[in-house]
Amino acid sequence: MLPSITRLSQAPCRLLLSVSRRYQSFSPRPFRVPIPQRSFQSATPLLHKAVEKPKTGEGLQVNYITPDGEKVTVYAKEGDNLLDIAHANDIDLEGACEGSLACSTCHVIVEDKYYDQLEEPSDEENDMLDLAFGLTETSRLGCQVIMSKELDGITVRLPSATRNLQVEKLR
Amino acid sequence: MPVTRSVVASFKGRLVGAPPLSSLCTQAHFRFIRFYSASTHPPPASTEALTIGMVGSGPAGFYTAQHLLRNLPNVKIDMYEALPVPYGLVRFGVAPDHPEVKNVIHKFETIAQDPRFRFIGNVRIGHDLDLAELKPRYDALILSYGASQDQRLGLPDEDAIPNVFSARAFVGWYNGLPEHRDLNPDLESSDTAVVIGQGNVALDVARVLLMPLDELAKTDITEHALEALRRSKIRHVHLIGRRGPLQASFTAKELREMIALPDTKLHLDVPLLQSQMEAGSAILSKERPRRRLMELLLKGATNPLSNTSPTSKSWSLKFLSSPIHLVTNPTTQALEGLQLEKNRLEGPLNAPRAVGTGEIEEIPCGLLLRSIGYKSVPLQGLPFDSKRGMIPNVRGKVQNEDSFTSGIYVAGWLKRGPTGVIAATMYDAIETADTIINDIQKGELQPRIGPTVPPGFKGLESMLRARGVKVVDFHAWKKIDEVEVAEGTPKGKPREKVVEVDKMMEIAGR
Ligand SMILES: Cc1cc2nc3c(=O)[nH]c(=O)nc-3n(C[C@H](O)[C@H](O)[C@H](O)COP(=O)(O)OP(=O)(O)OC[C@H]3O[C@@H](n4cnc5c(N)ncnc54)[C@H](O)[C@@H]3O)c2cc1C
Ligand SMILES: NC(=O)c1ccc[n+]([C@@H]2O[C@H](COP(=O)([O-])OP(=O)(O)OC[C@H]3O[C@@H](n4cnc5c(N)ncnc54)[C@H](OP(=O)(O)O)[C@@H]3O)[C@@H](O)[C@H]2O)c1
Ligand code: FES
Helix, strand or coil: CCCCCECCCCCCCCCCCCHHHHCCCCCCCCCEECCCCCCCCCCCCCCCCCCCCCCCCCCEEEEEECCCCCEEEEEECCCCEHHHHHHHCCCCCCCCCCCCCCCCCCEEEECHHHHCCCCCCCHHHHHHHCCCCCCECCEEEHHHCECCHHHCCEEEECCCCCCCCCHHHCC | CCCCCCHHHHHHHHCCCCCCHHHHCCHHHHHHHHHHHHHCCCCCHHHHCEEEEEECCCHHHHHHHHHHHHHCCCEEEEEEECCCCCCCHHHHCCCCCCHHHHHHHHHHHHHHCCCCEEEEECCCECCCECHHHHHHHCCEEEECCCCCEECCCCCCCCCCCCCEEEHHHHHHHHHCCHHHCCCCCCCCCCCEEEEECCCHHHHHHHHHHHCCHHHHCCCCCCHHHHHHHHCCCCCEEEEECCCCHHHCCCCHHHHHHHHCCCCEEEECCHHHHHHHHHHCHHHHHHCHHHHHHHHHHHHHHHCCCCCCCCCCEEEEEECCEEEEEEEECCCCCCEEEEEEEEEEEECCCCCCEEEEEEEEEEEECCEEEECCCEECCCCCCCCCECCCCECCEECCEECCCCCCCCCEEECCHHHHCCCCCHHHHHHHHHHHHHHHHHHHHCCCCCCCCCCCCCCHHHHCHHHHHHCCCCCECHHHHHHHHHHHHHHHHHHCCCCCCCCCHHHHHHHCCC
16 A cells, blocks of 8 residues: 655654765755765766756746755746756756656655645646655645746755655555 | 765765764775775776676666666676666566656666666576676676566466466567567457456556557557557457455556547446445545545546447456456367456455455456566575565565675565566665665675676676677667667657567677
8 A cells, every 4th residue: 555645744854864865966066055065977967858047146946855855946947847957957856757747756745835836736647646655745746847936936855765665565 | 987076075075964984984984985985096997896797677777777876986887688678678568658658768878878887688697697607706796687477377277278378478479578479369269358467567458459559550569469459359358356446456547548548438346346435435535546546447437438339349347356267169279268256355454355255257258368467586596585576685685695695686576576667666776776885885895806807797708608698788789779760760650679589689780
């Protein structure tokens, strides 16, 4: 059976590190708080659809909280989705089906306040969310969340893949 | 490989909550740090690089490789694959009408471009090379060879009666798995097929049998399968589940696709579904995925088809039924039907068992596909849990440690049994990679293949050559890939798969 749904606010906030996450990213990410030190550059650049970054000081703010508990703040243009924005900024959000609603690996957990501003997920998105690891009531698929002015300042958490691993329960 | 900072520095910066670096500098950790920082001051690669061998090139193999390559600068990975072509079930399992799922191949291709990674196709471990020959050449081995067999029903003559196949073979046939290209299922002698099992594989094969051909023709389905499906008379497919609707194993997206099939009616026992939903309401209220699945099922079964015509096709979900006897024509031996025993459910509501009632029913059919799960095979020298079809492990590390099993890890379907979508396989690949990185940190796993033994593939190449095994590297696979795409393009298909190993080898120039 899949894990039952818990609201983000009730979900335990775990800051333990997973080893792979610790060494995961390789090129300096912009606007990071705190700015982490990098070890080496990836020989395998992430694939992403080219999203244009806004000029410095412009754009809509997006905050990603990594599985390590690190907050990464980036800026994006209206109309771009959270998966492409993550990739353009070297944030490690997987997107196995490249945004075609067929994999659920781009799962993000949205801050309550912003979740309510999003349009309802489609049936197709809900179908894939049902397979997402660590589903919560404010879960969404990153590839389906499109930035708009109302979402300026949005914070999303990337679920930790390796903690509380219950993959055998995922069908 | 570009290096921006030594690992010692990154260690300090990123290890939140870990002991101070000074306290980590035990002898073992010194070795670890020396090993990690090797890329800033490269020592001779042969003494310092960690050489890892992998078996199997499906999603588990590629995702584990990705996480190791990202996190260990001085690592070399050799990935062995039995077939000349990579990607496992992404190529030979995922349904042809699901091209979006195969987008993940782009990621795998990027991983394969890493200069520290080597694809070694057309080498079957346990046949062309033994594990015992592989082991001394590698600091660690990761087994991700999936599940290359399937579960049986245990019915008399299951393997002898014509037109009774495993879904694995049928899927392999339409997806171009060389092993099953000559399956030749007879789709013309009867209008009814039965599939045993109610998982996503069962829905995949049912959909391929019932979906419109013009849609299928635009996919990478093999030409031989497309031709056979063009001639197919199958119009009705029954999917048999031994337990009830609440225990169905398929997922919403795949059910929605079945419900959306044009001119195809879904039949199921609606009162049974409703009573089961009522009885299980406590579970359904807590489990959103199952609740949504049941609601969709009810909607699909009760929605009248607006466009039903006399030629309509149908599919049915038959619950609480177990196959007990294959009915054949006494003279031709051809399959004519299936006897089912009615079951009732016993045990806890959230995990009931099916128990036979003795009541028998017979349904006519001319094709039977058992879709009751894939099965992994053991590898000589390693423990194996045959009940669960996996190598026993703790977070990916093979247990039962002796000197042979030490340094051996597993990932994917071989690690947890044959269930889970690619996302689940990815998560457990990350877990296995983490376990390996942890073992390095603890000093339990170190580069140890000395200069006396050439590490990795280098030391095995001549042995393979002497055995007449020709290796397909990634470059050679790309030649096959190009030919497939070029052959598919004029037909409006993403590719026309090469289905014979000999032809693959010829194109690869091997
Ligand atoms: C019919 C079917 C359809 C599916 N459709 C989907 C889908 O649409 N979406 C989804 O998310 N998931 C789907 N899945 C699940 C997905 O395919 C699995 O989660 C995933 O492929 C498991 O990865 P793996 O690497 O463990 O195994 P595999 O993908 O099976 O890879 C194992 C590899 O090891 C190789 N190998 C085997 N033995 C040896 C040996 N002795 N030596 C060397 N190499 C060897 C094999 O040739 C193969 O390439 C489907 C599964 C099936 C069966
Ligand atoms: N589109 C997709 O995303 C997709 C497509 C294909 C496959 N996959 C994934 O690949 C994995 C494997 O799929 P699968 O369909 O092979 O496995 P599965 O989901 O485990 O389904 C197996 C089915 O066989 C039944 N079964 C098992 N043993 C039986 C027996 N002895 N007699 C009668 N029935 C029996 C099971 O019923 P019980 O529950 O009673 O055991 C179940 O209905 C799944 O995780 C699946 O989601 C995904
Ligand atoms: S990237 Fe696959 S569902 Fe979003």
